[in-house]
């Protein structure tokens with residue numbers, strides 16, 4: 001089976017690849033000749049994941065899945081949430097986003113947060129399926145670690161040993177991460193088909 005992953009984020013592709021069944025041929029956007037920016041104009045993770053997957057299925061005629069992820073911080077009433085990529089502005093720089101987050105939480109005793117991922121699958125049959133995953137954690141006082149991407153240097157999962165995602169190997173992050181959990185739902189569904 002051939003399935004496209006609708007993302008230009010190489011880190012996400014690296015995380016997802018080892019989670020998928022061996023018989024599945026995973027295609028990147030470059031593999032299918034899609035070089036334009038995908039539409040992502042909805043105000044929910046579900047809406048954006050669906051929009052990206054459906055765009056690729058419609059325009060390129062391949063079964064496709066997309067993920068959309070948000071960091072939801074309790075003390076910020078769930079922000080940045082669906083706006084996590086653009087938290088510090090349209091330049092979408094992780095460095096700036098993390099700096100803004102640490103600034104907003106300065107002196108804040110409640111540093112609890114969660115990552116939430118929605119994976120949408122636009123199957124060849126045109127039917128849309130959704131799978132969600134989340135992981136609880138805390139926003140650390142400082143950046144720690146160099147692995148991963150995005151907010152990983154300041155997110156320490158509650159189920160872990162105090163290390164941030166950026167201090168873990170990819171395999172360790174994949175054992176508990178929001179994305180791995182959502183992808184597990186996708187894999188279970190594909191195995192049933």
Ligand code: IMP
Nearest residue numbers: 067068069070084085094149150151152
């Ligand atoms: P998107 O799903 O690519 O739109 O991601 C939204 C924002 O969350 C971006 O700023 C990403 O860098 C960040 N993000 C997504 N997934 C992760 C993750 O697994 N760890 C840390 N940051 C992430």
